[in-house]
Amino acid sequence: MRCRWVIRWLVLSLGILQGCTHYLANAPLERYDRQGGYRFEALQPGPGNTDTVFLCLTFSGGGTRAAALAYGVLQELRDTTVTADGGSRRFLQEVDCISSVSGGSFAAAYYALFRDRIFQEFEPRFLRRDIQGELLGQVLNPANWFRLMSPYFNRIDLAAELYDGTVFEGKRYRNLTGGLRPFILVNATNVALGSRFEFTQEQFDFLGSDLGEYPLARAVAASSAFPILLSPLSLKNYPSPPGYEVPASVRNAMKDAATNPRRYLWAKDLLAYQDKAHRPFLHLLDGGLADNIGLRAVADAYTRGFIRRRINNGAIGTLAIIVVNAHTEPPENVDRKENPPHLATVAMKTATVSMENFSFETIEFMRGLAGDRTQAQQDVAACQRLLDARCPGGPRLTAFPREVRLHVIEVNFENLQDPKEREFFLGLPTSFALSDHQVDCLIAAGRRLLRASSEYQALLAELGGRPREDAERAAGFPSGGCRASQ
Amino acid sequence: MEYVVVRFPGSRPVKIDGEFNGRTGELIELEAGTYTISLGAPPNFTPESQQVVLKGTSALNPKEVVFDEV
Numbered sequence: 001m002r003c004r005w006v007i008r009w010l011v012l013s014l015g016i017l018q019g020c021t022h023y024l025a026n027a028p029l030e031r032y033d034r035q036g037g038y039r040f041e042a043l044q045p046g047p048g049n050t051d052t053v054f055l056c057l058t059f060s061g062g063g064t065r066a067a068a069l070a071y072g073v074l075q076e077l078r079d080t081t082v083t084a085d086g087g088s089r090r091f092l093q094e095v096d097c098i099s100s101v102s103g104g105s106f107a108a109a110y111y112a113l114f115r116d117r118i119f120q121e122f123e124p125r126f127l128r129r130d131i132q133g134e135l136l137g138q139v140l141n142p143a144n145w146f147r148l149m150s151p152y153f154n155r156i157d158l159a160a161e162l163y164d165g166t167v168f169e170g171k172r173y174r175n176l177t178g179g180l181r182p183f184i185l186v187n188a189t190n191v192a193l194g195s196r197f198e199f200t201q202e203q204f205d206f207l208g209s210d211l212g213e214y215p216l217a218r219a220v221a222a223s224s225a226f227p228i229l230l231s232p233l234s235l236k237n238y239p240s241p242p243g244y245e246v247p248a249s250v251r252n253a254m255k256d257a258a259t260n261p262r263r264y265l266w267a268k269d270l271l272a273y274q275d276k277a278h279r280p281f282l283h284l285l286d287g288g289l290a291d292n293i294g295l296r297a298v299a300d301a302y303t304r305g306f307i308r309r310r311i312n313n314g315a316i317g318t319l320a321i322i323v324v325n326a327h328t329e330p331p332e333n334v335d336r337k338e339n340p341p342h343l344a345t346v347a348m349k350t351a352t353v354s355m356e357n358f359s360f361e362t363i364e365f366m367r368g369l370a371g372d373r374t375q376a377q378q379d380v381a382a383c384q385r386l387l388d389a390r391c392p393g394g395p396r397l398t399a400f401p402r403e404v405r406l407h408v409i410e411v412n413f414e415n416l417q418d419p420k421e422r423e424f425f426l427g428l429p430t431s432f433a434l435s436d437h438q439v440d441c442l443i444a445a446g447r448r449l450l451r452a453s454s455e456y457q458a459l460l461a462e463l464g465g466r467p468r469e470d471a472e473r474a475a476g477f478p479s480g481g482c483r484a485s486q
Numbered sequence: 487m488e489y490v491v492v493r494f495p496g497s498r499p500v501k502i503d504g505e506f507n508g509r510t511g512e513l514i515e516l517e518a519g520t521y522t523i524s525l526g527a528p529p530n531f532t533p534e535s536q537q538v539v540l541k542g543t544s545a546l547n548p549k550e551v552v553f554d555e556v
Contacts, residue, residue, distance in 0.1 A: 249503035252520040252537075259541050260518040303487075303517045312508035312515060372487055373515065376545035380513070383546060398491045398548065401512045 021150040023157045026235050027213040029204070032244040037201030038173045038211050039183075040097065040306035046180035048093030050086040052317040053463060054310065056097040057182075058295045059104025060359075061224070061288035062326035063430045066103035068127050068439050069326045072446020073411060074111060074118065076467070079447075079474065083464035085317065091465060097306075099185040099198075099297040101287035103432070104324065105223040106167065109216045112184040113171050126167055127439050131432035134166075135159055154231035156221055164217035173199070173219075174212035183306075185297040187287035188222040191232050195269040196290040197222075197282075198297055206273035207282070208238035222284040232283035239276055246274065249304065263304065293325050293359045299366050314401030319370075320459050323363060323410045324446065329426045363410060370406035377403050407459045411449045421477075423484035441482035447475035488540035489548035490514050492523060495555045499526035513548060516540055523551050532556050 036042060045051055059070040077092040100108035106126055111118045138144055138158045147153050164170055176184075186199040197203065199219040204211040222233035253260075253267035272279060290296070298321055301307040310316050334341045377400060384397050413425040425445060428438060450456055451467060460466060467475075492500045494510040501507070501524040508514035510525070524535040531553040543549050 247503065248522055249505070252503055252522060256519040259520065259539060263517055263519045308516070309505060309507050313506065314509075314512075369487070376487070376489070376515070380545050397546070398511065398513050400515070400545075401509065 021147040022152040023154070023234055024160075024215070024218065026204070026207070026209045026211075028236075028238040029208050029210045029241045029244075032205070032241045034205075034247075037204070038176065039201045040181075040301075042201075043179055043181045043183055045096075046093070046178075048086075048089035049096065049181055050094065051310075051315045052085045053082070053094050054096050054307065054316045054319045055091075055094045056099065056298050056301075056307075056319075056321045057095060057108075058293055058298055058321065058323045059098065059100040059108050060293040060323075060325045060327065061102030061104060061286065061430075062328065063103040063224075063432050064127060064131070064434045064439070065328070065428050065430060065442060066101075066324075066326035067106045068434070068442035069411065069446040070100075070104050070107040070324045071118070071122055071127065072443040073322065073324050073450050074107065074446075075443065075474065076447040076450045078116075078119065079468045079470075080460070080465055081468065082460070084462065091463075095182045097181070097183045097185065097298065097301070099187060099294040100223065101187050101292055101294045102224040102226070103326070103430075104294060105186045105220045105287070106163075108184050109168065109186060109220050112176055112182060113168065113216060115177055123439070127434075127443075128436055129166075129433075131162075133433055134162060135432070138162055156225050156231045156233045159225075159230060160215070160218045160221035160233070163221055164215050168215065168217040168220070171216055172212065173214055173216060176216075185294070185301075186216075186219040186223050187291065187294055187297055188219075188225070188233070188284040189287055189289040190269075191283045191285050192279075193269055193272055194290070195265075196287070196296055197284055199223075203270075205244065206270050207235065208240045208244070208276075209236070223287045225285045227285055227289070230286075232285050235282050235284065237273055237276060237280050237282055240274070246271065266300065266304075291358070291362060292327075293323055293362060295321070295323055295359075295362045295366055299362065299369065302366070302369060311404055312401065316404055317402060318405045318407070318459070318462060320407040320409065321366065322450065322456070323366075323408070323412075325359065325363075325410055325412045326442075327359065327412065327414075328428055328430070330429070331427055363408070367408045370408050373404060373406060376400075405462060407455050409450070409453050409455045409459065411446060411453065413445070413449075415449055415452065416445070417452075418483070420483040420485055421481075424482050427484065437478065437480065437482075440478040444475055444477045445482070448477075451475060487515050488518050488543045489545050490516065490521075490523070490538065490540055490543065491548045491550055492525070493550060493552045494525060494531060498531075500524075501526060510553075513545060515545075525553055530556055 060066050080091040081088050082091050098108040110122050188197045190197045201211045225233055250267045250270055253263045256264040387394050416422040492510045498510045499506050502521050518541050520539050522535050522537050525531050536551055
């Protein structure tokens with residue numbers, strides 16, 4: 001009799017425990033302020049950040065491999081000085097925005113939160129840890145079993161707790177260092193819409209939600225929620241606060257289905273969140289599903305967002321975008337066998353092939369935009385020269401407020417000259433547990449590839465930039481080398 | 487990308503879809519589409535705002551949008 005009561009008590013307690021376990025929800029927005037919250041315009045440039053040089057970084061997905069490569073690029077920027085437009089300063093201080101996906105989001109969020117501390121802490125705290133082993137340990141811990149039985153608490157919430165406690169110190173978006181740039185755009189993918197979702201107040205306005213109280217760890221967890229291995233991360237879509245109005249740009253873009261389908265789809269995706277009755281929740285997966293290099297967010301900012309406004313207002317003289325792409329090509333043997341690949345291989349190829357093609361097209365799209373602007377500036381200047389020569393004292397053509405010099409720079413393992421080195425890096429796994437040697441190689445590769453880029457060299461020449469003398473040694477590969485035969 | 491120039495007797499910030507985005511008398515570069523164009527304060531101009539569709543322009547042949555002083 002007593003035993004039955006104990007069992008009933010236990011079942012009841014566990015039921016209550018399970019029922020109470022719920023993911024940490026995003027907070028509703030009490031008051032709408034179109035200038036407030038975490039958005040680019042609310043941030044100040046900070047010391048050493050000139051407005052005329054506008055530098056954006058994009059960090060791709062690829063687990064620890066992507067985070068280490070991005071970290072190497074940050075080191076290289078730290079160890080490079082530029083002198084044009086504002087005196088000698090570290091190039092890292094010029095970073096205005098970082099857009100990131102999946103593994104790259106760990107480096108982006110850590111730098112935005114802790115700045116130079118990243119160079120002392122990020123390696124032991126993230127790069128050289130077996131994160132996936134620790135995640136598995138959390139899942140296998142009996143204390144978490146009942147929490148995971150709750151329909152409102154999933155593996156992604158355990159992952160977010162782990163990142164929050166051991167990497168991001170419980171920091172929220174409102175803690176991002178003193179309202180200074182860089183502005184970070186952590187990207188995830190909306191499962192239902194299949195569209196890019198960015199953790200910015202501009203996006204959260206459509207959810208009637210306050211990003212300021214949201215932990216960065218949860219944003220990074222959503223950004224790196226690789227399908228099947230991790231569950232989607234859920235957000236609540238609240239009623240809009242009093243005074244909220246859909247931005248005029250979104251309302252106008254809804255008229256552009258024929259004129260500009262890309263702008264129309266951007267607006268349509270945002271307005272989907274206004275359907276509060278049918279979409280009270282949204283579920284997010286790895287940002288790589290929508291854009292695995294994080295460049296789409298910057299391209300959107302260039303075509304219609306904060307970069308566009310700064311260009312048209314004459315603030316930007318040099319715009320540089322450094323795309324840190326940790327794309328790999330693991331050894332392939334499908335074509336060696338007569339029988340077709342099995343289901344798992346087909347599923348993986350289905351998920352990744354289109355993603356890689358899309359990444360390539362996105363970089364070409366951005367290069368095209370940069371080329372169009374350069375061409376337009378050259379056309380106006382050439383016609384003005386012709387007019388001045390043939391018609392001295394004649395009319396002045398309408399000109400841009402300022403000439404912008406644009407640079408799209410890609411850091412990519414394909415650019416390694418040595419075939420064996422290239423093979424080594426292209427064969428690295430996508431994992432949250434790499435060896436110390438692999439991490440050392442990746443950090444050095446980030447530095448070396450950036451420095452070797454001819455477009456980056458042109459940028460440095462324009463800005464009077466050069467790497468610090470002792471940085472040459474740091475960009476060298478570790479002892480033992482990083483070659484495929486090893 | 488598309489190009490628009492906003493004309494007004496004096497130099498004035500231009501508002502595009504409610505955001506400051508360039509000045510009068512200068513080339514403003516935007517993606518193709520529909521925009522509501524107005525000017526910054528003081529409100530001594532007419533019309534109050536204009537809706538334009540940008541398509542098929544170039545830097546040498548931008549769309550012209552004219553505001554009069556009142």
